[in-house]
Structure formats: structure tokens, C-alpha cells
Amino acid sequence: MSLLELKNVSKIYGELHALDDVSLAVEKGEWLAIMGPSGSGKSTMMNIIGCMDKPSKGEVLLDGVDIAKENAKNLTNIRRDKIGLIFQQFHLVNYLNALENVMLAQYYHSIPDEKEALEALERVGLLDRAKHLPSQLSGGEQQRVCVARALINHPEIILADEPTGNLDDSNEETVVELFRVLHEEGTTLIVVTHDPEVADVAQRKIVLRNGRIAKQTVNANFTGHIRFEV
């Protein structure tokens, strides 16, 4: 059984079909990239997979549970327990330091554990920046804090929305390297990106257009390492 399965999923706003009869299966431990132009349905798909929206039609099975039928409270619980979110704009709480930002996810999940949060920051190479506020961190460092926060509760899926959109090449490489390590450890990764270099690192890539999957490519030379075009 796939970890995530979308069966004939549509999201309709009046006349607009943001997603139009999309079917997709993501296996446990898979690294999937989702590409597509603006308005192609990427955000809608992210919202539905991230349990922040429900489809108008179809089934969305996450770990065997049809999240399309769950109420808002259950969706919050599923999101908290099974999904780690990474954002393009990092969305760190500006008055909490790096460590507290990571502990915030623990707070809503179970009990804040400073030792575990410090270990997560160590994994992303930011142990020495734990007490720094977001304003004292570079963009790359903020995104690494965001990654630490996403993985602190050991989610089934890490859902990243344009994770390298605001980063330079060096930080982009660092973040992709973190994804590679997470993938090696068996974490399922779904990365929405405009950046072909980031998408090409993934095991599989789908391209959305007008709410449908227009193209699907499997990376035969998957290494998990980013290759920048010169």
C-alpha cells in the first residue's frame, strides 16, 4: 500500500478546476518533486496533501486514512503527527530563537524536549546558532531551522513548498543535501519547486498543468546530489 494515494481528486472553485481528476501514489521513502507554472494546481495539491484543505471530489489516502472525509480537528491532528512542513519564506516566529522555534513544533505535538531540539539543530549544522533570533540568521540558516522544525516530530512525510526559492546556490546545495540525508534515512519527501535543478535531484518528478498531471519522469540516475548546470 502506498503511503499517500490521490484517487481521482478534483478541487473545484465555481467554474475553475484547480485540480482536475488527479490520481497519484507516493510510496514510503520516496522523493517526489512537483513542478508546474503558476496556477497549475501545485498549491492546491500541497494544501490537500498537507491536510489544510479538502478535495471537492475523490479520495486522499494518507497511511490508509481518507483525509477527504476527516473533520478539521482530525486534519489538524493528522498534520501534526504525520507531516513536516518546510516553507519558501521559512515562517519562523520572529520573537523566538532558533531552538524555541524547533521546540514550538514539539509543544503542539507532545512535550518540548530541549535536548532533542538541540540534536535536530545539530543535524542541520546550527547547534552554535541555537540561541539566535531569526533576524540574526542568514536565509540559509533560517531554512535549516525550518527543516529542523519539520523533522523534529519524525513525520511520515516532509512537504516542502519552494524550499530553495529564497536561497543562493550554496544554501540551496546545503538544503538539498539535508533532503538527501533524510531520504537515505527513509523519510518520504514531497518537494514543490520551480527550480529544475532541485526537481531533477528527486527520484520522480511530476509536472502539473491546468490542474492535471501533464508529465511524469522517473530519475534513472538518482543519486540525491544536486548538479548545477554551468
Next chain:
Amino acid sequence: MITASLMRRRSRMIVALLAIAIGATILSGLVTIYYDVPRQMGAEFRNYGANMIIAPVEEGFTDKAFEEGIACIADEDLVGATPYRYETVRIHEQPLMAAGTEFESAKKTSPYWLVDGDWPSSGFELMIGNNIAENLQIKPGETVSVRYEKESGDSEEVSNEVDFTVTGILSTGGSEEDYVYMALSDMEELTNEKGTLDLAELSVSGGSEKLNAYADKINSGAYGYDARLVKRVTASETTVLSKLQALVLLVTVIVLALTMICVATTMTAVVTERRREIGLRKAIGASDASIIKEFMGEGMMLGAVGGILGSFVGFLFAQAVSVNVFSSSISFRPLLVPITIIVSIAVTAIACLFPIRSATAVDPALVLKGE
């Protein structure tokens, strides 16, 4: 973590805290004044004279019965109790009504008496009503001969004549100007009769309920006299007090409403400012209950701190008002501290309801839309 986060947002928190503290200050101050007004105004009202009269059921009563009667009134409520005994005397062969009294008490029960000269302070001194002084052309410092005559049952006359020094002329604008006032002990010596009284005036602090209770208590003692309230004084006191208290209460309610609006506005601004953060919190797993708990907890904590500050600053405010308006200090009411804190917390909690509702309505998906 929570304390640190509050400290880092202190500028916004200080604004909210100030709003609550100012509201709590006004609340605590006005409630202190509300409860202290009867005492303060009661003391002011006592300047208008006696509010209770003791009059005999038949003819006169004893000074012993008088002492027993006023013992029914608590010392802190009894401003003054002045006994009077009336006899007809002759000065310059004119028959006049003389009142024997205790001048120190009379100063308390009749503080509005205006004396040209001095109040009698030693034996055989007189204070004469203005009308008599004008008719008989008597001035302060003069010595007058006071003659007392009484026919006994065997038609034997008891008569006595004593010289008194006039120390002052009494002006009140009322019937008191037709009397001659002397010390009760002097009258007893002049008449050679001790221990009887005809009337007493009492000045008692308290509202009409308290005064009625005292009057009933005195009357139940069957001392041979009735205690009656001076209705025109007690009724107007009650009316003024209740209107003043209603005004203070109204202002308190308005201030509380304004505080609530101010806190609600501040908390709405906080929610708007933190909309993206709320979205993030919900995206990473915060339930509506957690959001409510956090904002309500923050609001109630501000309410508690504001209440603590306000209850103490409010006392200083009430003290300043009392000293400037009533020229007397007020006592600290410890019970008002928890009441102010609880009301502040309640007002803040109510004020937080609308902002919290808008916080729970924030869509977590907004953090994925790059907002």
C-alpha cells in the same frame, strides 16, 4: 519560553498592560471612593446639625437615662450628643427662655452656630441669642444678673439670682437666637434642681437605615423618651448619597467598558499582527483549543498583572481624590485587591473573545501561499 517570548514582544505587551492597568486603577480607585463616600459625605453632612432628636414621652427625662440611651450608639458613629434643659429666667426683668446645655457637645451637634465673641468655657458664663442681645442691648463681656423663680405647690416661691458674664452672641438665623444658653451645671445650680433634661440633639454618622436601627434600639430601651430622626436632614442625606454613589457606579461601568474596548482593540491588533504566525502555528499542528488557550492565557496574564498594578495605583488615586475633595485620607481595603484582579481578568477575557475568534478563523494554508 513563554516568558521570553512575552519579553521580546514587550512594546506591544506594555501597551496592552497599560490599558488594563489604567482601567484597573480607575476601577479600584472609584470603587474605593464608592464605599468611602458615605463615610466622607456623612462627616460633611454632620456640619448641617443634628439628625436625631431625643424628646420625652411625658415630662422630661433623667440624665442617667440619657447616658444609657446614647450608649446604644457605637462610639465611631456618634459625632455628638447634646442634652438640653429649658427654664424660664429673667434678665433685666424680661422673661426669657434659658437653655442649659454642654457647650463642647453643642459645638459638634450644631457646628453651624455663629458666635460673636467666645463660647462659654467656664462657670457662670452666658451665650445669648442675637434677637435677645439686640432687644436688651447686651454685648459680649457684660455681666448680667439672671433670676430664676419657680412657684412650688404650696405657693412658696423658690427664687435665686446669679451673675453671669456674657461671652458671646449667637447667630443662627433660626429660633436659637431667642434663647439664652448657659452650662447645664450652672442651670442646675441656679434652679437648685439636678438630673433632669427636656431634650437632646444627636449627630450620628450613617445612612437612614443605620439611623433608624439606632433609633429603634434606643426606643426599645423604654428610657422615658423617644428617639426620632430629623427627616429633612436624613432624607436629603440619603438622596444625595445615593445619587453620588450611582454617579460613581456609572462612571466605573463606563470606564470598564472603555477598558474592554481598548483591550479588545489592542488584542485585535496583536492578532492581525501575528496572523501569519497563527497560520504557521496551526500549520504545524496547533489546534483551535491551543490557540484559544495561548491568547486567552496571555490576555488573562496581562489582566492579572494589570489588576495588581491597578489595585495599588487605584488606592493612591482614591487617596489623592479623597485628600483633595474631602480633605481626609481613606483606609486601604485589602478585599479590593483580589476583586480588582478578578474583574481585570474577567474584563480582559471578555475583551479577548472577539480577537480570539478571528485568530481561530485564520487559515493555516496562508503560510503556503507565500503571504
